Amino acid sequence: MQVPAPFEYERATSVDHAIGLLERLGDEARLVAGGHSLIPMMKLRLTDLEYLIDINDLHDELGYVRMGTDEVRIGAMTRHRELLESAELAALFPIFADAEAVIADPVVRNRGTIGGSLCQADPSEDLSAVCTTLDASCVIQGSGGQRVVSMEDFHHGPYETAVGHDEMLIEIRIPVRSGGSSAYAKVERRAGDWAVTSVGSAVWMDGPVITAARVGLAAVGPNTTGIPAISEAMRGQVPSEELYARAGAIAAESCSPTTDNRGTADYKRHLADELTRRTLRRAVERITAGLEGDAATTHSNTNDSDGRA
């Protein structure tokens, strides 16, 4: 049994309470949400903290997926499992169900949260890539109020984010635009392992023409921009294998993987290319299938079975 060093424990009852505790306890206090990153680090004695502020009681306040017409708001305490099981989210952004199905295992997904994932900012973490792909923004709250930052501004580097020591991430906002779909693909050595490489793609179309596209990568170096070069290359184009290949090549060039036990840098770069092609193709297929579905059923733009594939 691995046992952590001594620490004090507080249980927050509201966001304001949690922020108040952070302010009072200072730098040596850390929030714990699902705990699937922080607790192992504590047990391995890889992290040094004096106070643990448990925010699991904030699930009532911050555990939600709210579908709006302009944006979708996801509370920071929403658990992986809730994201995986949200039919509405899957219909609009199938990338979530794709990604959540390959994040860790059911035990972790029952407990881990989107806010925890983003704040941990592990370079191999999948939801950061998903949020990047969807051009999400993050709502950070401190005692002085709220601020909203883009993923690019949120992510400062491996394990570092824009969230100050007396602030907390409370919500993720994803813009809704019509005519879009998305997909996620991950190569891992084994179910539940961190990604060797993951790629998320989102595409928006007007008729046969791509109006916008974004790609988010995980585990191949910092990447929170959505890869503008891909967006540029695809905008105004008609989908084709050549176009996917061009986007894949850009993805491979745009990343900076390193060689480790999960794979060589060359292989990861290859995967960035391969998975970019696959996810773009899949996203476009979903848009096409969705249009066909609309024509056939005349109701709503949802396509559950596809979204959950």
Next chain:
Amino acid sequence: MTITQDTQETQQPREDHDHVDNDHKPMGHGRMLRKEDPRFIRGLGQYCDDIQLTGMLHLAILRSPVAHARITSIDISAAQAHPKVRLVVTGAMLAEKGLAWMPTLSNDVQAVLATDKVRFQGQEVAFVVAEDRYAARDALELIDVDYEELTPVVDVRKALAPDAPVIRDDLEGKTDNHCFDWETGDKDATEAVFASADVVVTQDIVYPRVHPAPMETCGAVADFDRVSGKLTLWSTTQAPHAHRTLYAIVAGIPEHKIRVISPDIGGGFGNKVPIYPGYVCAIVGSLLTGKPVKWMEDRSENLVSTGFARDYVMRGEIAATKEGRILAIRTNVLADHGAFNGVASPVKYPAGFFGVFTGSYDIEAAYCHMTAVYTNKAPGGVAYACSFRITEAVYLVERLVDCLAYDLEMDPALLRRKNFIQPEQFPYTTKTGWVYDSGEYERALDLTLEIAGYDELRREQAEKRARGELMGIGVAFFTEAVGAGPRKDMDILGLGMADGCELRVHPTGKAVVRLSVQSQGQGHETTFAQIVAEEIGIPPEDIDVVHGDTDNTPFGLGTYGSRSTPVSGAAAALVARKVRDKARIIASGMLEVSVADLDWEKGSFHVKGDPGRSVTIQDIAMRAHGAGDLPEGVEGGLEAQICYNPDNLTYPFGAYLCVVDIDPGTAVVKVRRFVAVDDCGTRINPMIIEGQVHGGLTDGVGMALMEMISFDEDGTCLSSSFMDYLIPTALEVPHWETGHTVTPSPHHPIGAKGVGESATVGSPPAIVNAVIDALKPYGIRHADMPLTPSRVWDAMRGHATPPI
């Protein structure tokens, strides 16, 4: 006695997957649920960490953060000042008591706590005994050790370089990192065959370092009674009796004053054969504090410091005629034994049973030369479900045969069939001196091919290849050698490998059988009750199986190398027959006929020709303990004890076939199907056999595709958690398709052979052969494990590299 090979009668073409009807338990061999499961599935097993004793203290070990360094100073004062700390011990303090070093099972020595140098990352440097396990860990951080770092020897190929730092300068006169050289077979005869062969295939093959990684890590609770002078040690050991004797020799405590209890064990796989420094530390902790002391290592400690397996760098050569007749096999092996030679094998076998690398084939000559070296890595070389290095041997020969098939453009299944040892050749003496007891290889292979639908698979593969899809079919055949001794050939530090067994029938006809071996999950409490039931006709549920406690069981060498059924299983059958022989005499008195006029029908004796005149074993047991007359010269009671010394090992075998699909874009390997036909002779409980096979096959998927203990250039272990050391899950393995043939062992009393490790031995080459077969369009003949997506992708691009 000899059981003739009545193969027609015993052959069963398919596994019977009948449900177990536990209301109708077999009176002996057959499918029945395990007696131990009610406590395991309720979470009521009693493992080492469940032991709670009054006043018990907790021990934690400080480990070296570096692979090779001289210890210049250790300051324990701050740790000693911790309010909850009772004891802090360093290597220097142990040295004063002569306990700083202990013998390994391979006649080497290993530091209990480092005195002069640390020789691998994770080596034991000091220990703390405290009031709780948190305080013990906290106090470790208060110990201040100064290390003068030395260049580590990490690359096994450079360990013998003239400028390599000498790791084992504790050994007098040691000037290099040479551990031992070993050879087997006939070098000259092999060379002659190779010189005149049509075809010679040479292949470099690495079997990387892997770890048994049992679910329960290692640990102990030591309780020394200062009044009686008796030490009771609960420990995670696969060999309680051997450990007790070694503690007596090392620690100087008289053997009768040591009781080793091996409670429920959460998996061993060879990891729990050696004596680890932690056990000795727990004993020292209890001796010095006078309190019970518990030590349980955590997962990282288990992966970083306890016995690893494999780590062989092999060059294999195979010679054949152009028609595919295999003539000779030769290999040169470089073996990494880590910082101390901790191999757990019979002492006359420094390379374990690697000598069976000639496999299942009738060849003319064979030769192996092995050089073992020290490196700055964890010590070991334990059997990880490999029957003492047979995993490595089978992997070598089965890869070589596939390489030969590749070069000759022959079907690998046909090539194997062409070269099998034939049934009439048994007992068959191999070119390296092993006497295979019985086998009918072609029958097993044919059954595998039939279950798999081999021809259809090859057709499917051809179609897929034409479409650019990557599908592979891998075949592997293995012969195992399990059940060590005999004692004249095999011993552990002088303790002969023979097993005692004791059976006592109580007055009401219930019984207790006492075993020397210890189960780590193999279901001994069921299997051994069934073995006895079959012989004596007392239902398995009426037979209590006692094991894992040296005060309550006869001496024996323990459970590893699949030896429980071959050795202790034979002992259980024979002791039951001994009791039955006595019961027959008592029955003759009860029925007033001569023993020759009695017939045994499982559970009772009756008068020949008059089945109505009978007495049951229960009647006899009551008579044996009762007040009535017994035949002249017969003592009361109904019990016996024996020690079984096997004539030979048993040689189970099997034919495995694996089907994989590889995504050409990502190089991800998916094991689609796996067919395993095992022949372990007489099958005692088919359900338990299948469970063992399923576990071993899963192990094989792990080793073939993902498992490896790796190190960086500083000698830091990169596989110190289950995030980094991957074990396969249910999602990585297919539905196992099992089948069996039955070729009894001629020398085993009930014809049984071991099976616990067969699947671990046989599955890695089947999987790797399948992956390589899938990659045939790329012109690839070999790629080393672990075949992770990245490594497969390298191979597809012609850049297959060894993992070390």
